[in-house]
Amino acid sequence: MPHIALVTLVVRDYDEALAFYTGALGFELVEDTDRGDGSRWVVVRPVGTTSTGLLLARAKEESQLTSVGAQTGGRVGFFLHTEDFAGDHRRMRAAGVRFLEEPRHETYGTVAVFEDLYGNRWDLLQPA
DSSP states (O other), X not given: OOOXXXXXXXXXXXXXHHIIIIIISOEEEEEEEEOSSSOEEEEEEETTOXXXXXXXXXXOSHHXXXXXXXXXXXXXXXXXXXXXXXXXXXXXXXXXXXXXXXXXXXXXXXXXXXXXXXXXXXXXXXXX
């Protein structure tokens, strides 16, 4: 098993999630297929990545709606690596991405925590 192919992210609405991930984060849309039952198979991933993607899955019931934005209990649950921290940080801020802290330099690299449109926490990280 060479890699994880997809990670599901529960969202309120396909189109608002697509707008955020492809617009603000600059991900590419890999697939958007109508499944015929009111749901869609929507996959996005960072441009240039050929392995792991996010499956944007619309919440269908109240128990799923309550997990939107809290899928990791308030912890950073997603790690977005970059080779140009300063450029990506600047671009993301200009696109309205909410960073929870100023960039910091750690032994493992340069990092700043941000939230997606639902409040899930992410690290933007340029490894050392």
